[in-house]
Amino acid sequence: MIVIRSPDDPIAALATPAASSALAVIRVSGPGSLELLSPLVARRFDPAAARGHTIHRCVVKDGDEDVDDVLIAVYKSPKSYTGEDGAEIFCHGSLPVIQRLLSLLARSGFRAAGPGEFTQRAFLNGRMGLTQAEAVNEIVRAKTDRARGLALQRLGGAIEDRVQKARDALLDLRASLEVLIDYPDEQTDSGVDTEKLDNAERIVMELVHTYPQGRIYQEGVSVAIAGATNAGKSSLFNLLLRQDRAIVSEIHGTTRDWLEGTASIQGIPVRLFDTAGLRAATDALEIQGLKKTHEVIDSADAVLYLVDGTRGMDAADRKFLDGWQRPAPLLRVWNKSDLRGVLPAPEGFLTASAVTGTGIDDIQRALAEATLGGAPFGGAEPLVDSERQRDLLTSALASLKRLRASLSEGATPDLLAVDCAEAMDSLEEITGAVTNAEVLDRMFSRFCVGK
């Protein structure tokens, strides 16, 4: 099913979260939207007559009644986000005001925008390409600054540029095959330039490999802090959260099963779990708590295991560490390095003090590297983080591998050209050069309202 909606009626939606805050923004767009606003504002300002890219303070009226004192930013087609006439209304962020304004707009002829409809219109009006539209979606959803940065880079077309480069190389290759085919009597020196193939394959491969990283930045990871009671888990937990000024969001039960908080570690959104101490338990409540602790540890993407450096490892620590068999990375931390009498850390341990913060940077970096699968961290490379792009790049790569195989088997140019064309097809689908109604369907159904 295609979810593209009628592109030519005025729409409105709340662009900020539907919650109380100091300010809220309501967006409207569509031909005639400014005219629809005109009767709603006090007389000395007429949105329909205002120039584009201007901002105006005015009072929104519902009949004779003042609704709110607002700022209205006016945009004129085609120089607007959607490419249509439109406006942003900055109002006070109380829920009754927001409700009142939205219902007023609805009564005035605005339809409530569907998910992603503003961006969809921008796409339909040629204001942005497919990957850009996807990137906008990511920015809206991006959890950390790092993820936002990556999405912004894509908005600038970084991935499109790369894909375009690969496509160009293939285009050259294709052209040389076509010359061989279409001019059999000419003595052209055109052969198959394997360097072009190498180039295209390298670019596509690099992009494919960034996918797991891109995904981690986008989706985040869960990290459990484990260890014996009193190893300093809660201190580390608080320290990691405090650094990001995040707040502890959930506390489960009175028996302290675990604590959960969200932090940004080296730009990766991390759901951090502080678990109950691992120790032999006797009473039913504690046994229940330990069971849950193990569940959390077993489902985490990475585990930080703390040992009290002043006490050293006991049998329970050894049992846990030696028995670790899950593929998720396990980082060993030798805590309390600030205390006198701390024992020398065994090999493979990071030393740190959750109290003074010493060694915390090392832990963060190690954690980021471990969750990114050991890939070097921190480059300015554009990352592929949508499944659609990943799938298309993978299929392009498969075509290129077939092309290489056919080439070494001595296949004829007509067949080489098929592989080449297939790879180009996949790449063009990323940049939106070929349209596929299903792609639009899937993409736009993932957008949240207002963007």
Add this chain to the structure above:
Amino acid sequence: MVIGAGHAGIEAALALARLGFSTILVTQNLDAIGRMSCNPAIGGIAKGNLVREIDALGGQMAKLIDASMIQFRMLNASRGPAVQAPRAQADKALYAALARRSLEAQSGLSLFQDTVVDLLLDSSARVRGVLTERGNHIRARTVVLTTGTFMEGRLFIGDWSAPGGRLGEPAAEGLGASLRRRGFTVGRLKTGTPARGLGRSLDTARMALQQPDPVMRPFSFSTERIERPVVPCWVTYTNEQTHRIIRDNIHRSPLYGGKIVGRGPRYCPSIEDKVVRFPERARHQVFVEPEGLGTDEVYLNGVSSSLPEEVQEAFLHTLRGLESLQIVRPGYAVEYDYLDPTQLGPGLMTKAVDGLFVAGQTNGTSGYEEAAAQGLVAGINAALHLQSREPLVLSRAEAYIGVMVDDLVTRGTEEPYRLFTSRAEYRLSLCHDTADIRLLRHGRMVGLQDAGAEERLERKLRSVEEIRELLRSRKVAGVDADALVALASHRGRSFEQALRDPKIAISELAAREPLLENYAGEWLSLAETAVKYAGYVRRQDDLVGRFRSLEDKRIPPGFDWDTAAGFSTEAREKLKRIRPASVGQASRIPGVRPPDIAVILVHLRRAR
């Protein structure tokens, strides 16, 4: 009525008459019917496929060349079966004579020598006939326009220039101006031809002989075999001295002197163009081709030129073997009117004038085969129009004809359009030897093919199936491996499995198995392609499926491009003009971008 008796006109007239319509073909000169204005050859890459497609639909060209060829080559034998194509040297005079005879012999078809200067239309812009130079009003309910290079044609050699459609033949003046007046977009194109020489003045000992194939293979699916005399071609090269003479005189070329405004073909440049645009090339190949059995005239393929005659002579004399060449006709350029083909619907009828069809060079194409294919399509569709039936529109996935017509009416052309295999997205499905499998049913439906042709096709399909069965059941035995080393590693496997090995050809297997050897070579190679390229064909079929999903989204003819919201201004203009019949066609219009396609989908969805 058909205007013009070139390769397009011949096919259009025969199709209309064969489909039972009283047809008149008007030409400026009855003695110039079916002339090959340029090279003496039919076929070539993609073009050979066209000729066989014409035959599958019930056209004439394949039969004409089968009866007049004097040399045959299967091109691209080493570059894959999908891109192989037949090419034959023609006896020009014989070809033209046979063409004329086939027109004269056709019942229901009359020929008339006159020059058309204007169209007659009724009040609702339907064509009603034509007005000629001598004041004749000839009435007709449909008109097929195939004017070639004659409409306001102008010839150029050096400083000399005069009206003309071919050297020695007058231009058709007046019609181009009438069409302009009636609001058609008419443009200018340019093409050129090389000098012709006398065969006995060549020193063939100083040139390389180009080997023809030992066996002449028919273009027509109904021709059993061809036994005709073979005449060789020769190969020679330009050299630094040739290039220097051309460079020194380049200012005397009408192309470079700014006299010619029409755009020439990039893929078939004049020798001036080659020298100027590729200065790093030390030499260019030249083929010396006989023009026929009844003449000693030879064609110099590769040195098309409109330089002054004495310069042509000077540079030609620098080529090995041509030192004493006696030139009998100089090379020249011709500039002519063409109608922007985006003014046509997919059936080649103009959108503005009901009943007016256009085909061939008038649509901006180049080449005999391209012209003939369009002539056939226009003739068939003129007949279908008179029968109030839907036009025959071949898809890009089923025929090179479909690719060409769609390109023309969707994208238009700014240089003489020539078909290339690379213009087709799915060329593995468009092999020359499957043209009948792909298209015969259309010829049958239209009424140009009879039951006999259908039986022939069924026999072919049955035979290919039998061959494939034999390949599956026959195992590679010890004696096979002893006889053919490549088979050693396939011992015990089926012939089919062995055939997947790129090093093994079906001819080698057929030599090992008398049951296989009985089958015609063309059937064997069809089976071979099916086996060897099964994987690729399957993958391409997936792509074709995706392509069809957009082609199948039809846009109703009355779609209102003016009021439908959401298009960019450029896209709206283009869409309004082209009036695409499907979303797929719309997506191929230059200037129409993915967002516009999305908008079309929105509107189609809302209309439902």
